[in-house]
Amino acid sequence: KAGVTQTPRYLIKTRGQQVTLSCSPISGHRSVSWYQQTPGQGLQFLFEYFSETQRNKGNFPGRFSGRQFSNSRSEMNVSTLELGDSALYLCASSSGQGWLSSGANVLTFGAGSRLTVL
Amino acid sequence: GIQVEQSPPDLILQEGANSTLRCNFSDSVNNLQWFHQNPWGQLINLFYIPSGTKQNGRLSATTVATERYSLLYISSSQTTDSGVYFCAVEPDFGNEKLTFGTGTRLTIIP
Numbered sequence: 001k002a003g004v005t006q007t008p009r010y011l012i013k014t015r016g017q018q019v020t021l022s023c024s025p026i027s028g029h030r031s032v033s034w035y036q037q038t039p040g041q042g043l044q045f046l047f048e049y050f051s052e053t054q055r056n057k058g059n060f061p062g063r064f065s066g067r068q069f070s071n072s073r074s075e076m077n078v079s080t081l082e083l084g085d086s087a088l089y090l091c092a093s094s095s096g097q098g099w100l101s102s103g104a105n106v107l108t109f110g111a112g113s114r115l116t117v118l
Numbered sequence: 119g120i121q122v123e124q125s126p127p128d129l130i131l132q133e134g135a136n137s138t139l140r141c142n143f144s145d146s147v148n149n150l151q152w153f154h155q156n157p158w159g160q161l162i163n164l165f166y167i168p169s170g171t172k173q174n175g176r177l178s179a180t181t182v183a184t185e186r187y188s189l190l191y192i193s194s195s196q197t198t199d200s201g202v203y204f205c206a207v208e209p210d211f212g213n214e215k216l217t218f219g220t221g222t223r224l225t226i227i228p
Contacts, residue, residue, distance in 0.1 A: 033215065043204065043218035056215050088159055105149045107216065109161035
């Protein structure tokens, strides 16, 4: 069973540009969550999508957005990049149906997309 | 929101030693997971353990939900155990998603 795939793995942008990151979840998983990891703030929740709907959102400005497609693949976009957006962006998938079985809440993470903003 | 504290922040051990990592959380939770992040940034799920005890090879974990803490035990450490260990929790109430602790950086010396 293929794992969670994130692309691109590394990218460099300049301030003011925008970036789109992609995440393909494990086959059959309908929930995709995004996290930002920085040395200063640690791992912070960005948003979660389930069946193409944003189910939850963390405390990030509107420059951070995302979407999920009918095949459960997800993209996140950051517009008007700032130096502080440099981070490892991690995507995780789960079946998302925690009300059916507790094990459905287990997250499987991708390898991440490392963004550097110059 | 829920607070998650991990201790110790750093741990350096000789290969073969045992270790105990602790995770304290401030509210009741319905989801607690332990992760290992390797030097390349990959987060690997070790345990899903909102309560009780589980074992997987040299690793085991115990969560005492009523006292709001969880412990991760690593026995007979190997150099491949090096990395950062995170505890992540989701509170019983409210709309918060999985909140991560600040991690314990484990370094195993050959």
